[in-house]
Amino acid sequence: MGGQAGIMKSEIHKLIIIGSGPAGLTAALYAARANLNPLVIGGLTFGGQLMITTEVENFPGFPKGVQGPELMQAMIEQAERFGAKIIYDDATKVDFSHKPFKVSAGHEDHMAESVIIATGASSLWLGLPSEERLRGKGVSSCATCDGFFFKGKEVAVIGGGDAALEEALYLTKFATKVTVLNRSDKLRASKIMQDRALANPKIGVLYNKTVEEFLGADYLTGLRIKDAVSGQTEELPAGGTFVAIGHKPNTEIFKGQITLDAKGYIEPTDQTKTNVAGIFVAGDVRDYRYRQAVTAAGMGCMAALDAEKYLHMDQG
Numbered sequence: 001m002g003g004q005a006g007i008m009k010s011e012i013h014k015l016i017i018i019g020s021g022p023a024g025l026t027a028a029l030y031a032a033r034a035n036l037n038p039l040v041i042g043g044l045t046f047g048g049q050l051m052i053t054t055e056v057e058n059f060p061g062f063p064k065g066v067q068g069p070e071l072m073q074a075m076i077e078q079a080e081r082f083g084a085k086i087i088y089d090d091a092t093k094v095d096f097s098h099k100p101f102k103v104s105a106g107h108e109d110h111m112a113e114s115v116i117i118a119t120g121a122s123s124l125w126l127g128l129p130s131e132e133r134l135r136g137k138g139v140s141s142c143a144t145c146d147g148f149f150f151k152g153k154e155v156a157v158i159g160g161g162d163a164a165l166e167e168a169l170y171l172t173k174f175a176t177k178v179t180v181l182n183r184s185d186k187l188r189a190s191k192i193m194q195d196r197a198l199a200n201p202k203i204g205v206l207y208n209k210t211v212e213e214f215l216g217a218d219y220l221t222g223l224r225i226k227d228a229v230s231g232q233t234e235e236l237p238a239g240g241t242f243v244a245i246g247h248k249p250n251t252e253i254f255k256g257q258i259t260l261d262a263k264g265y266i267e268p269t270d271q272t273k274t275n276v277a278g279i280f281v282a283g284d285v286r287d288y289r290y291r292q293a294v295t296a297a298g299m300g301c302m303a304a305l306d307a308e309k310y311l312h313m314d315q316g
Contacts, residue, residue: 155238169203
């Protein structure tokens with residue numbers, strides 16, 4: 001395998017994993033057990049979206065549930081036990097134009113024969129201080145993850161696209177009433193989703209409404225909403241609120257290096273493979289459909305197995 005000027009073979013990692021959520025850490029575990037000695041560039045805010053999730057009750061193996069940060073810490077320890085090395089710096093730049101691949105993080109450049117991208121996607125939030133304060137305390141961005149906790153309560157969903165109405169429909173399994181808050185006079189969702197949601201007796205839509213503040217001291221009790229037409233404000237009681245205004249894949253540093261789709265997600269060519277041989281992808285950075293910790297972990301496993309096979313064939 002061709003080297004690069006000034007880089008010794010011993011300094012080139014077999015595998016670098018970018019990201020330390022369920023996808024990245026599962027990939028690290030499998031890669032470490034395959035003696036690939038992976039380097040995980042975990043980021044300054046490691047652990048992915050589970051770090052802001054209080055109770056996780058749908059991850060297999062935890063019948064009583066587990067705290068999000070606790071689950072991620074266990075994954076870190078498990079990966080490290082088998083030899084994965086984790087550094088807590090953000091990846092700031094990559095060069096996939098030739099081998100060895102280069103990933104810059106902190107003040108260092110790291111070289112690798114293969115890379116797994118598992119940088120995830122970030123939920124878009126309204127950006128209110130009260131929203132941040134009550135996140136995980138009645139304010140969520142994932143109905144599939146947290147809907148069960150709102151059994152028998154009235155809840156609100158913020159957003160007007162397909163994702164928002166999907167959240168609303170899912171929440172009708174648990175909540176007594178779901179109020180969709182839409183900032184304009186029309187929903188952006190597809191007609192089939194609108195028809196489905198509006199036909200559900202538990203779902204109501206308030207148009208031209210924006211959220212001014214999330215109310216509650218230690219836990220959400222309601223919302224202060226403003227009418228975009230009249231300018232009047234009112235309080236809406238809510239035992240839970242789901243912000244569904246979209247997700248943004250964490251792919252900024254990969255633009256021009258790898259194929260992204262129209263939404264900015266990495267586009268796989270086959271399962272975890274990308275258009276660049278030796279670069280693999282796993283988790284929410286490529287998956288805008290399921291967005292679950294368990295599916296991300298499954299893809300992390302697949303990416304590690306694919307990377308191991310690639311390295312074996314490349315060196316064979």
